[in-house]
Amino acid sequence: MSEFLDLPNGIPSDDTFRRVFERINPQELERALQQWLQPLLGSLVGEVVPIDGKTLRGSYDREKGIKALNLVTAWASEQQLILGQNSVGDKSNEIRAIPALLELLDVTGAIITIEAMGTQTEIAGKIQEKKAD
Structure with missing residues (x-):
């Protein structure tokens, strides 16, 4: 670890990491x-997403x-990276979360695949609006 970061007081405790992440x-x-x-x-042109x-x-809990x-x-299939995530609200479902996720991403030219639940007119329209297939 010393080759990356000088830690004269040792490795920070889990409480220190928690306080940093909370902020x-x-x-x-x-x-x-x-x-x-x-x-x-x-x-992402031509890539399956x-x-x-x-x-x-x-x-x-x-x-x-x-x-x-x-x-x-x-x-992103080729790069094997998560492009983005969106939580599904308690009184919601994937049908509402997918357009919100697409809004965050630049998927121009990508080929979007979604399971049957996501094959909604609004979602297809959002995919076309984002210039993806």
Whole structure:
């Protein structure tokens, strides 16, 4: 570790990492990561970009009444990178989360694949609006 970072007081504790992560604005972090990733990613023309929803196992808390976290993810197949994720609201579903995710991404020229639940007129329109197939 010393070849990357001088830590004269040792490795920070998990509490220190938690406090740092609590102060990070998730939207700003996402925006910064997208700006950093875009030059590495390049063009998505002709690339298959699957969009799929998944429920994260074990992310629920029965005692507090917190339901499991559902995410919709866009995946760049060739680069093997997640382009973006969007959480599905408690009283919502993937049909509403997919257009919101597409709004965040530059998928110009990409071939978008979605399972049957996502084959909605509004979603197809958003894909065309974003100049993807």
